Amino acid sequence: MSQQGAVQRLLSDQVELSESIQEPQTVYNRSRFEGLVLQDVIPQHKRVWYEYPHLVRLNFFLCSAILTNITAGFDGSLLNGLQSLPAWNQYFSYPEGGRLGTLSNAIIFGELISIPLVPYICEKYGRRKPIVWGCMIVVVGALFQGLALNYFMFALARFILGFGLAMSGAATPLFVVECAYPTQRGQMTSLILPAWNVGSFFAAIITYSTFHLSNTNLSWRIPSILQGFFPILQSIVMMYAPESPRWLVSQNRHDEAFSFLVNFHSDGDQDSELVNFELAEITAAIEMEKVAKQSRWGVFFETQGMQHRLLIIVFLGILVQFSGNSMLSYYLPIVLTNMGIADAGKQLLINLGSTVLCITTGMTSGLQIERIGRRSGFLVALFMMTVMYCILTWLSASNEQVDVRDVGLAYVTVGVVYIFQIFYHLMAPFAVTYMVEIVPFSMRSKATTLNHMLQHLTLLFDNFINPLALNAWRWKFYLFYCFVLAGETLVIYNFFPETGGKGLEEIAVIFDDVMSTIPLQHEQYPEILGDINDFPTISVSRQENPRNSSSV
The missing domain is CATH 1.20.1250.20 (MFS general substrate transporter like domains)
Incomplete structure (x- = not known):
């Protein structure tokens, strides 16, 4: 049987996705939303989100996960x-x-x-x-x-x-x-x-x-x-x-996914266009992944665009932990002692102030990422981190020359550490966002796994090497990170294109010169995907009171 015939048979076998249908039913088909995007079906709320009970419930669970x-x-x-x-x-x-x-x-x-x-x-x-x-x-x-x-x-x-x-x-x-x-x-x-x-x-x-x-x-x-x-x-x-509606759809539990969307995205409105669109689009995306079978690890090496992405994924996994931040965070007491601040109470207060600064900077930069820009945020932050590390090296050497008797110089050093952390936490949220944005949907989970693994391996290296080197070389070890940060800045400048202001489909053009939307892929590869209108019709049960089934 041809590949196209196998795909058509797969789609036709999945026309009925609900095992037990209770009357009345609602039937959703992807073609109903042809030409629409999610923004077209999102209702315009006239009040702030916390005045809507369903959004309060949803965000309560999301914050609990966080x-x-x-x-x-x-x-x-x-x-x-x-x-x-x-x-x-x-x-x-x-x-x-x-x-x-x-x-x-x-x-x-x-x-x-x-x-x-x-x-x-x-x-x-x-x-x-x-x-x-x-x-x-x-x-x-x-x-x-x-x-x-x-x-x-x-x-x-x-x-x-x-x-x-x-x-x-x-x-x-x-x-x-x-x-x-x-x-x-x-x-x-x-x-x-x-x-x-x-x-x-x-x-x-x-x-x-x-x-x-x-x-x-x-x-x-x-x-x-x-x-x-x-x-x-x-x-x-x-x-x-509740459980993720996307995971529920992947398990052919469409009734439960529909119940989630009704309860948490439309406050019980089973006829909501948003709910209908989301369920149809989630199902279409998951079915497309099953048909395309493009989630192999080897995909990272098949095209120049994917190789470029792999370089960025690996680099960001190392960057987050190998920019001098782990040494200043995990070994701050040793650093402070070397600077002449040995009092335990003062060290704890400095640690507390550093943490407050990190919270403020992290939240602010994360919420302002669209205004700052990914590439420009990386470059500005890494450049300033390099400058701060150079200053920190000079201050540490000066403090050692006076046998750590100049406490004022030690506190200036603490100020430089604070400024370094401001710029690090300006950059850190960008690393996560950038990595997720540039990878196609089918490879996103593998990219995240690879990135996460590299972060931990890098941190493992840091935690063994940093204390040994810091005890042995003291301020001279800071010079190493000065060169590392300068090199990371050059990598960002040469290999990181700006992705801000573009949708996920548009970002694919930067790396592959092709769009990644399902309709365009269908036009390019009709022999593989068949007729887009043949994607399965979704039948789900209509509940008398869907609120009663909100917990999965």
Whole structure:
């Protein structure tokens, strides 16, 4: 049988997609919306979103999912804060060098073990359940960490934390992007990265609050156990959250997907054009992926455009963690001590101020990405980060020459670190957005997996090398990152085109000189795709009260 005949038979076999139809029915066909785009069918709301109950419910669940990154940020700042606590250092025999690097890397080892499994779990069980399961694992890790009896138990706890965080962390952006209301999708996804800094802020506050218990082990056990607070809260809420409508469609559970869209995107209106359009478009996109079979890893090497994308994906995975930021974030106490600020209380306050600055910058830059521009944002941020690192190197050398007696010079150095973090957090949200935008839909999940894996491998390298090099070479090690940042700026300038102001289909022209819309692909490859009007008709059950089935 020819390829076209096989495709036609596949489509004709799927005309009826609902197993049990209750009267009355609503029938959707993709051709009904021919020539329309999503913007054409979105209703014009006259009030702010929080005056619409269905959007309040939806965003409540989305924000609950984003708690995953708050937990991750809590951990990122927790170890930083614990290093400033005398009781923690004394209990674990003042870990430094490789021992300190092992504690930082234990969570990464757990994530690296979990990451290869997560895509299969999300495909089989959906987006909601992996979030719940990951949160439960994190709770176990937090208890182990807070009750640790020795160095090995503390490191094991961090491994467990990493395994759970990777599972819930991989499912969270999928859940948010696939469930968010169309006009709020960009805003909600922009909250994911700054949420990390919110968690870091809470950890900094808690470790500073327990500082007065510095002579007891409660000063570090309390923050460690409290790391399980947000996962407990999140798992309870997510048990009652709906499932992604796109995943439901991929499992041929169209009635449940229709119920989600009615309940959360149209406030119970089963005749909403938005709901009809979304369900038809989601189904068409998923069927197209099944027919085209263009989700192989080898696709990255087949064309010059995909090779260009692969270069950017790999580069961004390294850039996010290998720009000098990890050294200043995870080893800030060591850096401050080298600068002459050895007082634990002052170090915690500086850590807290740095976190507030990161939250403000991250949220602002994420929400203003369209005004700033991707390429220009990268270039400005990396250039200024290079300048700040050069200044930091000079200040560190000057401070060492006066044998760290000039405390004023040390505080100037802290100011330079703050400015560096402003520009880093200006750039960081762009890295996620840019990477997702440039990759075709069928390869987006693989690109995200590859990017995520490279970030953790780079951070693993950082956590082992940075403490050793910093202890051995002190300020001279900063010179290395000056050259790294300058090189990264040149890569952005030469290989990163501007994608702002363009739709996802238009971005494909930049890399492939072709559009990626289904209608145009059909015109180019009719022998493969057949007649676009032959895509299946979707039959779904009409519920008397769809609100009653909002929880999946």
